[in-house]
Amino acid sequence: MRTESDSPVWWAYALIGVLAGVFSGFFGVGGGIVMVPLLTAVLGLDHKTASVTSLAAIIPIATTGAISFLSNGTLPLDQVAFGLVIALGAAVTAPLGTRALRTWPVATIRWIFIGVLFAAAIMVFVTLPDRSAALHWSPVTVLALVVLGGVMGFVAGLLGVGGGLIVVPALIVLFDVSDLAAKALSLIAMVPAAVSGTASSGRAGRVDWVNAAALGIPASVTSSAGVWLATIVPVAVAQPLLAVFILYAVVNQVQRALRNRT
DSSP states (O other): OOOGGGGGGHHHHHHHHHHHHHHHHHHTSOSHHHHHHHHHHHSOOOHHHHHHHHHHHHHHHHHHHHHHHHHTTSSOGGGHHHHHHHHHHHHHHHHHHHHHTTTSOHHHHHHHHHHHHHHHHHHHHHOOOOTTOOOOOOHHHHHHHHHHHHHHHHHHHHHOOOTHHHHHHHHHHTSOOOHHHHHHHHHHHHHHHHHHHHHHHHHTTOOOHHHHHHHHHHHHHHHHHHHHHHHHSOHHHHHHHHHHHHHHHHHHHHHHHHHHHO
């Protein structure tokens, strides 16, 4: 719950949101990989509270970013449904990941995930996507996207990692999708998951809506700026930057793995 001591730091939430929004729009991620470490390090929130607050903030961030990609014509309207297909797969498996958290060897899986992310960073670095490339409807494509969403949801539920880190590189490398389309689809897929997770936390009384708004509203504004930057930065520059961002996520996961071991 919110206390009186929380009120003077609303501006700190806003500054974190401003930074996270740019990263979200530019890289097509929810921003949790930026927000959660800053909320814990700067504001002293425990990891669970930071994650819940971050997830609530992702709703306006991802929504605004997705709308920005659609409004500037980067993602045609007929491609939106692909993002919803990914979201469908994630919705099915996210609760399974949460349940597996209680019985699976999370430490081992985290190290496997770290290895996959590292490989993804290398593949993204050496891949130069065609920005005119798009997905085309077929049973195989739909099934593959549902599976991708399923992996995204399960890993998110098990390890608390946002789906963009999985979806964006996978769409670029495995589906030959434009980097901009991949980022837009990632944000679209993220909205239903964030709404569902936040609704669950809200019913349990665990969401501080004031701080989540202080985080999410500024982030939604700068998310559009991040999308604009993504569209003007050449793909030859954007890809190495995405690879570096994924490597940042690798470092973040390594730190969590080592911290949880002790």
